[in-house]
Amino acid sequence: xxxxxxxxxxxxxxxxxxxxxxxxxxxxxxxxxxxxxxxxxxxxxxxxxxxxxxxxxxxxxxxxxxxxxxxxxxxxxxxxxxxxxxxxxxxxxxxxxxxxxxxxxxxxxxxxxxxxxxxxxxxxxxxxxxxxxxxxxxxxxxxxxxxxxxxxxxxxxxxxxxxxxxxxxxxxxxxxxx
Numbered sequence: 426x427x428x429x430x431x432x433x434x435x436x437x438x439x440x441x442x443x444x445x446x447x448x449x450x451x452x453x454x455x456x457x458x459x460x461x462x463x464x465x466x467x468x469x470x471x472x473x474x475x476x477x478x479x480x481x482x483x484x485x486x487x488x489x490x491x492x493x494x495x496x497x498x499x500x501x502x503x504x505x506x507x508x509x510x511x512x513x514x515x516x517x518x519x520x521x522x523x524x525x526x527x528x529x530x531x532x533x534x535x536x537x538x539x540x541x542x543x544x545x546x547x548x549x550x551x552x553x554x555x556x557x558x559x560x561x562x563x564x565x566x567x568x569x570x571x572x573x574x575x576x577x578x579x580x581x582x583x584x585x586x587x588x589x590x591x592x593x594x595x596x597x598x599x600x601x602x603x
Contacts, residue, residue, distance in 0.1 A: 426512040428535030431590040434512040437535065438483045441510070451481035457489035467496045474507060481508045488513035537589035544580060547588075 428434050435455075442451055452473060456466070466484075473479040487493045493511075500507060541552050555567060571577060 426510065426533045426535055427514065428512075429537065430514075432535045432537050433591045434535055435485050436591075438485060438510065438512055442481075442483055446481050450479055451483070452479050453483040453485065455485045456493070457486040461490055465496075466490060466493070467499055470500055470504075470507070474504065480506055482510070484509060484511040486513065487511040538584075538591060540581065540584050540588070543584045543588040547580070547583075 426434050426437065438453065442448070442453055454469075470479075470482055473482075484490075487497075490496075497509060497511070500509060538546070541554065544550065544552050555563075560567060574580070
């Protein structure tokens with residue numbers, strides 16, 4: 426799972442663990458923790474696997490860990506029943522990595538909020554999604570419909586300033602509770 430900082434990768438990982446995985450066989454580790462400056466990931470995973478039967482590893486901030494590509498490749502090669510879900514910077518290129526992970530993993534890109542999603546959160550509405558063909562064919566009607574919202578430009582300025590990141594709704598809640 427790749428994406429820019431603040432798009433919700435960690436939150437999504439923790440939700441997946443809570444909702445979909447057996448907690449007795451699952452662990453979450455943040456690889457930017459000081460522990461991993463002196464401890465080898467492959468050894469930690471091997472120990473947790475053999476001692477405690479952990480088979481599901483959620484590795485957050487993988488791009489912060491030196492030589493992560495080789496170790497992930499080796500883990501996949503040695504253990505066929507281990508599942509690894511990792512998150513990292515959107516700048517990671519799995520297909521161009523020094524050690525080929527492209528056949529061993531599926532990449533999901535977690536983008537920030539679209540303007541429509543931002544408006545849905547802000548107003549608690551379900552604004553319609555338009556596909557490209559619909560926009561081309563009905564652009565006048567769609568534009569007039571959008572223009573009926575006399576705050577649309579103010580909303581877009583707010584979105585442009587900080588609405589791309591899902592944390593937007595948390596920040597607004599904090600402001601209201603002050």
